[in-house]
Amino acid sequence: MNRSDDLCHVLTEDHHELRQLLVELNHLTASEPLWRSLADLLIAEMTRHSVAEESYLYPVVRDRVPEGRRLVDEYLAEHEKLERMVKILERHDLPGPELSRLVARLDTEVRAHMRAEEEELFPMLIEHLGAEERAALGRKAAAAKKEASMRQRLPDHPVLKAIIATGAGLIERVRGHLRGRAYPR
Known part of the structure; x- marks a missing residue:
């Protein structure tokens, strides 16, 4: 386990x-x-x-x-x-x-x-x-x-998925940076 x-x-x-x-x-x-x-x-x-x-x-x-x-x-x-x-x-x-x-x-x-x-x-x-x-x-x-x-429920439109995926990627990168530097566990 x-x-x-x-x-x-x-x-x-x-x-x-x-x-x-x-x-x-x-x-x-x-x-x-x-x-x-x-x-x-x-x-x-x-x-x-x-x-x-x-x-x-x-x-x-x-x-x-x-x-x-x-x-x-x-x-x-x-x-x-x-x-x-x-x-x-x-x-x-x-x-x-x-x-x-x-x-x-x-x-x-x-x-x-x-x-x-x-x-x-x-x-x-x-x-x-x-x-x-x-x-x-x-x-x-x-x-x-x-x-x-949430991203799996998007309509099957490549441009919409690309835009949202790019935004989510940015948020995830910012959160990763903050978590690693400013908010250690």
């Missing part, structure tokens, strides 16, 4: 990525062109992450962890709250100050949710689920997230 396959590790890595995106968004103003691209990337990443949790983490917690049903209901309620906030973030007609307040509030809520999972839920999962089973779930979650990629 590869440690990076572990479901808890896969989801914790997502948490690192989401925290990084939130830091970057909080350091830009909504009027900057990169802001919207990062906001859209955050929305896509949060969506993929939520789907992975709801498909692979929460069902096994519900079935195998004591009080799992209650815990999962609480986490799903938090997902619904975050989803409502993300739907507002998707809007393109909100003034900059309102978007900045929304991102700050989303940052607080997302960080609290991730901290609770990492400190409460993941240790319970490790206690009640074997390493091989967690690895199998982690591989499935990673594959599902990859399959849900």
Whole structure:
């Protein structure tokens, strides 16, 4: 078993990525062109992450962890709250100050949710689920997230795909540079 396959590790890595995106968004103003691209990337990443949790983490917690049903209901309620906030973030007609307040509030809520999972839920999962089973779930979650990629849902138009791929490449290069220099783990 590869440690990076572990479901808890896969989801914790997502948490690192989401925290990084939130830091970057909080350091830009909504009027900057990169802001919207990062906001859209955050929305896509949060969506993929939520789907992975709801498909692979929460069902096994519900079935195998004591009080799992209650815990999962609480986490799903938090997902619904975050989803409502993300739907507002998707809007393109909100003034900059309102978007900045929304991102700050989303940052607080997302960080609290991730901290609770990492400190409460993941240790319970490790206690009640074997390493091989967690690895199998982690591989499935990673594959599902990859399959849900935003770029795979584009219409089959070569010019549109090339433009979006170029923009995504730039964002990924900028994020890689920032992650390597300014935000070491």
